[in-house]
Amino acid sequence: MKKEQVVHCQFSVWYPIFKKHTIKSVILPLPHNVIDYLLDDGTLVVSGSDHNSQQTHTNNSDSDAEEDIQWSDDETTTTVTAPEFPEFTSKVQEAINTLGGRVFPKLNWSAPQDANWIALNSSLQCHSLSDIFLLFKSSDFITHDLTQPFDVCSDRDSADPVINYELVLRKWSELIPGGEFRCFVKENKLIAISQRDYTQYYQHVLKQEEQLCHAIQDFFSEHIQYNFLDEDFVFDVYRDSQGRVWLIDVNPFGEVTDSLLFSWEELRCGGGISLQQEGPAFRCTTSEVTVQPSPCLSFRIPRDFVDLSTGEDAYKLIDFLKLKKNQQQQEEEEEAVAPQ
Ligand SMILES: Nc1ncnc2c1ncn2[C@@H]1O[C@H](COP(=O)(O)OP(=O)(O)O)[C@@H](O)[C@H]1O
Ligand SMILES: [Mg+2]
Incomplete structure (x- = not known):
């Protein structure tokens, strides 16, 4: 498989050709600062204006768990105010509205199917940019699109074609x-x-x-x-x-x-x-x-754990998971250098 074949399979390349025979969609260029945000493991709290939420953690009695996680002790994860993308947010919202209010999101090639468990409805159906960010930031498929789209190509030594990243919003359709x-x-x-x-x-x-x-x-x-x-x-x-x-x-x-x-x-x-x-x-x-478990199940965590989060606490849950992952990686690295 050549790099060119991968380039040809981008959504914005095939959609104009086959528009009449596929689900109605809108393609929006992905701004550089949004790409940086999607790839940044440290900044995880999303504050889309469509969410209308303050990022200060609530101080009710249920928030004890937060202290146990020790947010401030980990140098790699900082709970900073999430960046806002007002212009992009309104473009996305406008597109979502023209598509009937419910969309299926993708990048140039992939949908975040490995992350559907993180969504409150366990589906890729999105109503806002913050729904999309939640899925994209939790998906390895999306990271793969952004960082190594040509990794298995046979013409590895040739220069990588320039990719213009795009957010694809497709009208939500109940496919059986x-x-x-x-x-x-x-x-x-x-x-x-x-x-x-x-x-x-x-x-x-x-x-x-x-x-x-x-x-x-x-x-x-x-x-x-x-x-x-x-x-x-x-x-x-x-x-x-x-x-x-x-x-x-x-x-x-x-x-x-x-x-x-x-x-x-x-x-x-x-x-x-x-x-x-x-x-x-x-x-x-x-x-x-011959029925087998669904391949996407292997990406899931127990439903109970997802249920821990309600509403925008889902973002808190991602923070928690990433933090755990970082800790685990750190421990593994430490183990790796420790004398046997
Ligand atoms: N517009 C849509 N609305 C709802 N579900 C969709 C839509 N488009 C695709 N899907 C579902 O998501 C799956 C993956 O979509 P696809 O575009 O092929 O992404 P990928 O290339 O990442 O696998 C499809 O098999 C289908 O079940
Ligand atoms: Mg595909």
Whole structure:
């Protein structure tokens, strides 16, 4: 996979091409100071004006736990007044309003799916910039977009293309996981389709395999094929209850993209999947027996712990978690240098 392929899969590159066939979205350039804020581990308290909150910790009797955490003792974490981005905040709010008040946020490539547990509703649905910051600052996927988007590219020695970071706001849509599929395109041919949420068995997917395959194949040949900038890529689709197919995302053809029920080896060589056949190879989970825990569960902490926080205390919880992480890292570093 080349750096150029990664560049082509940025949202702002493919969205104008396929606008008619995907969920309505707004793209906003991400200001440098916002990027710095997202990458800064020390400054964690968010004070968006939409939150209307003072960042002084409340002094009621429940706040004892704070003392136990010893905020001031850790040199790496300072509870400073969070930066404010009034201009950006109002642009974001305006965009959210035009999209119906509820959005799904992304950066150039990724959504903060590994952080959904931190949100009070355990979902990526956002109503304000502070909701978005909470998710982004807790997500390793977002950090990856910001710091090493080209880390697995084969042309590692060439200069990294310049990336203009963007906040993508997509109109919130209730997608039923059983309707999502990932499609692999090699040399402009649709070679394979996998159920996206392969951890679950969906009876209707198995039953309608042929119909589904046809619908996706038609969608590909009518709207996608030859319209993208590369001949190898992966696109995600959603088939709604009326049978209409929608484009959800475009991803690079390579290991950064989860190959789901296929392996990258078979997708590359075509060895395992019978590519001599007419249509694409189709795979879905075929029985309850093979059902696995959802991959996102591994990013979660116990629900009880999340419940500790209510309202804007969620921010306090992130502070706490980051502090613990820093402490742990420090301890590990100390252990590493300690004589055996
Ligand atoms: N507009 C939306 N509203 C609600 N959920 C969405 C929306 N777009 C995507 N999703 C859900 O989030 C998942 C990840 O979205 P996607 O754009 O593919 O992000 P990523 O590339 O980080 O995986 C999708 O599989 C879908 O279930
Ligand atoms: Mg994607």
